[in-house]
Amino acid sequence: MIRTRGLTKRFGRITAVDGVDLDVRAGDRFGFLGPNGSGKTTLVRMLLGLVHATAGEIEVLGERMPAAAARVLPRVGAMVEGPAAYPHLSGRRNLSLFDAAGPGGGRRGRVDRVEDALARVGLSGVDKRAVSAYSLGMRQRLGLAAALLRGPSLLILDEPTNGLDPKGIREIRDLLIALNEGGTTVFLSSHLLAEVELLCTRVGIVDRGRMVLQDDLDNLRAPTGQVLVRSPDVAAVAALLAGRVVARDGEELTVRHADAAELNAELVRRGLRVSGIAELRRTLEQVVLESTGDSGDRVDRPPDPGAAQRRTRPTRGGDRTDHPREPDPTVAERPTTGDHLPGETPGEPDATTTGRTGDSATHRRGPDPEAEPDSAAGRISGDLHPGDHTGAPDGEVRR
Amino acid sequence: MIAVELRKLASRPRVWLSIGLLCALPALVAVLLSVSNLAPPPGQGGAFLSAVLRNGALFPAAALALVLPVFLPLAVAVFAGDAVAGEAATGTLRYLLVRPVSRSRVLVAKMVALAVFIVLAITMVVVTSLVVGLALFGTGAEAVGQSGAATSLSGVTLGPGELALRLLGAIGYIVVCMLGFGSIALFFSTLSDSAIGAALAALAVLIASSVLQTLQAADSIKPYLPTNYWLSWIDFFRDPILWRNIDSGLVLQACYIALFFGASWANFAAKDITS
Incomplete structure (x- = not known):
């Protein structure tokens, strides 16, 4: 769906994006992660033809960007760096102008398209007040509605849950998952790790303009080969597993072991009490922190x-x-x-x-x-x- | 996109406010004139103001003379300066472009909207001032064009039909002048993300040009200054019409439109949209 090769963007002497090879497959819910200022937004803008690449190739929906923008972009719904709307007009009016501005925006069906998009993001009851009176969350929903307006097959969203309350975040996540199951590929750029962890199937991590990691979330979060054991008999356990203990913290031991169930059985067989045992998996946060440098700001x-x-x-x-x-x-x-x-x-x-x-x-x-x-x-x-x-x-x- | 642009224009309170203010100034002048019945002495004051007291039908011309030097360009600069920079500042520009609307189409639509705004503004000024003029000064039974008015009408009587035709000619000429100035503002608007900045830059050009015009040392570049032939619309009210300056003015403005619209396009088409 999205493929870039050696994508590079320099602003003067600053290299914002440096040789990025992005690969988003059809049907992915792709989480694009990175610290602030790591080049996420610049890359998203290049995908959409807003910013011209210094070097490298971009392919979106199988066609070269930005050359094929007129064919590609009508099938892409996008939200870049927050929503935007004409503040003196109502949300409905904004959507209908947006619909009319581009190709395929025939008058027939416009009202239905607008109402449908508003209903999807939970704004169907919105009245005539101007967008300037909207809350941040409402604007965010309106921006999403604009992205969904044309029934896109690819959604490119930059921080879509910004400004939403926990319930709103949950709603949007459910909406994106439902859309994805209906065949829409979702490309989501974010620094909210928990959000990405809950929503995405694949992640790419970018740091200082470079792609440092790109993999299925399941692979990244594979077991580490370590098991966390909690036992009142911690000393005996440590003695038994001598040589395999990685760390000890009160009653908790981190042990190198491939199978938590087997370790549990072994400990119990020897009469050692186990109050808790779990396979250690890396969290996405660990993965990100290990692969990126300092916070960009x-x-x-x-x-x-x-x-x-x-x-x-x-x-x-x-x-x-x-x-x-x-x-x-x-x-x-x-x-x-x-x-x-x-x-x-x-x-x-x-x-x-x-x-x-x-x-x-x-x-x-x-x-x-x-x-x-x-x-x-x-x-x-x-x-x-x-x-x-x-x-x-x-x-x-x-x- | 053009239709969308015109709908945005019509729904914008700011547009109507600026047009309202443009109409208010001549109306205020008309009221003051009719109350005091004091025309400026011949050769001083705004063009046509002396003649107006005898014929209200000339008031639209006087109104144009009042708003042309400053207020009309001000409104045009604000509108054209906002055209691209304003969209960039609200962030809607990036959404228009990914909708997608091609960049040249955005620019053409902005130019068309600018032209519509100018025509609308001038028409409104003319219509309101005609109504105000006729109401306050009457149609004037005797001949218009007493010599001695700030701009001589060559002493020849103009019938109402003739007058209307000449007024239309003057309106058309002013529209072209404003479009030339507006394309300068539009160019600045593609350079900046600040609508105010673009408008101020255009006004700086206007002021610089006006200053140079009064400077004798600048005589050699005078024919190329954007404001140089702006006042030649008055020549429509001479008899016979003095076409020489009007023609030069049209050619000059056409050059400015082509140059700055081309520059806007060249800049905007290749620009990184980072707003």
Whole structure:
């Protein structure tokens, strides 16, 4: 349904999408995941012909995009970066204008198409008030209705449940599953992992413009070959399984074992009590965190090989591109920064969830209570300076 | 798409508000004139204003002279500046394009809507000012065109039919001028995602052009300034009609329309839509 080869998009010197090979098959519910700023939206825009690729090929519904846009797009329903509507018109009026604007928008049947789409997303009772008076959730539903208006065979949705309450999210999920069972391929870009886990059959994970992983959700969540055992006789269990215990936490043991049922039987046979036992599966969250780097909207300071040099610099007036805190000893107190460099290899296999959440606290550096009084004013201007936030390679902004 | 664009135009409160304001200014002037009965002295004040006191049927021409230099271009700049940038800002542009509507079709529809808006605005100004003029000043039994009005009507009496024809000619000429200016605003609208920014840029062009026009040192480029022949519609009320400037004006505006519509198209067709 969607296939890209080496898809690349550069905006000036920034590479937003870098050699992505996407493969969405007919009938998939494809979850397209990635941190903020990882290039999801740019890729979606390229699929729809809104943004022109710098390099690579795009095939949607078997035809080349954007060359065949006039044939492809009428069969695609899309929601890109939130819904949009003319605020001074009612939802119905918006849908009917949208229907009339493009091809195949004959007057006959328009009212039915609009009412049908509104009913599907749960807005059939909506009155004549203008969209500007709609709640965020209502706008989201209206955007979905616009995507469904033409009975598409492919739905490309960017964060479709944004702004909906839990009940609304559930409704939309059920709607998308029902549509998918009726033959519509669903391509959903999101960073709501739980949502994707519940809805999708396949996922692709993108990080800093690169596709780092693309697989069936079932494969990704395959058993890890480890079993979690909880037992009041934890010491005896550990002794019995010596050499296979991976971790121990109170009454809980993580054990390398292929079959939880067999392990259970064995423990019971030896008279050891088991209060809980479960096969360990990776959660989608673990998969994503292992395959992606930092959150895209974090801006850490770049690696500091030049920190020592800058500390000895005689003057730091005039050009405030340097961080004004540089002589501050806190620079040296950031040993964990190394784990979070923007240049960190994605897909680093050993990084664990706990490791990341554990030390992320060190990066919540808000206003520092121990600020040096003499540099307080400089700090403000320094923090506002874009050079400190771009994460640009050393030597460009800094020197 | 064109039909959709026209429906959007008709349903937009802002459109009617701006047209209403355009009509209000001449009406206000008419009321003040009729109450005070003080025409501007010959050679001063707005064109035709002296003649109007004797013949209300000339008031539409006076009204056009009032709104043309600033208010009509202002309305046009706001409307045309909003054309693409406004859709980009509300986010509806991307949905139109994936509907799909081809980019050239979007642009043509915007241009048509712009033309309709201009015709609508000028027609409304003319109609309301005709009604106001006739109501306040009467049809004027004696001959129009006393010499000494700001723009001489060459002293020749014009019958009502003749006058209507000339008024139509003037309207057509102004529409073309505004379309030329509007296509500049449309071009800025494809450059920016901010409707206000595009409108202001177009107004900056208007002001720059007006300033240069008064500058003697700029004489050599004067014939190419967009506003240069705008006031030549007055030549329709001379006898015989002075076609020379009108013709040059039409050619110049046609060039501006072609140039800036072409530039809009070239920019918009290749643009990454990231709004």
